[in-house]
Amino acid sequence: MDTVDHPPAVDGLTDTQVDAYLARIGLPRPGRPSPAALAELHRAHLGTVPFENLAIGLGEPVVLDPGALFAKLVTRRRGGFCYELNGLFAELLRALGYRVDLLGARAFDGDRPGPPFDHLALRVDLAEPWLADVGFGRFSHFPLRLDERGPQREPGGEFILVPHADDELDVLLDGRPEYRLGLRPHRLADFVPTCWWQTTSPDSHFTRSSTCSRLTRDGGRITLGGVRLIRTGPDGARTEEDLDEAGALAAYREHFGITLDRLPVPPAPAARPRPEDT
Incomplete structure (x- = not known):
């Protein structure tokens, strides 16, 4: 893969913030950067x-600034969507000695990719480049080798990175295109306009329904979509349970560590969530 010009480094997380972030994800401070340490993180x-995407339905601003993201994800123990999750994860990795670039991607809706900066993913350079992505919902459990063009089988499925143009790759999961990844590095500020659209437009699926999802210890997923609790096992087996308001608030606390005093109300009409959200 061709060498890229990396944007200049910015002031990063302090040692105290790094320790708090690592405590948030339940890990001790790792040793020197390595593929194994990156995979564990x-x-x-x-x-x-x-x-x-609860901030939208709660009327909270989504601010793409490392300080604001740290306050939300670490201090307040919330989550976020791709710009927030991968944006702050990049700061953690840099503070731990990794070389990281922010990459723009276009999530597929069927066979059509979305607009530029529709998604944010990470390139992490070690002896070889890696694709790290903790902000796409259902996706790889571990980083993918960015230079590999053959199948990469891991707990999340079989991934293949297919060249599309000189500076783009299509990322496929089990034969289905997930997103078209640009290979040019960007700054977090470059994602602000599309982030604003995603959080405000009635045409954005994020404004139509609330979702909260994470990977489970056994490799499955647990998702709260509106007031429907969805459990998906590592074998793909799926159960659904409709909750009342009190049950949904309790589920946020129990399964995601999020305490709310009211349920988020999406500003746009409800729509079926995309597959990666569940």
């Missing part, structure tokens, strides 16, 4: 910090 993040 990635898997722990997916199992503790949920993919969620």
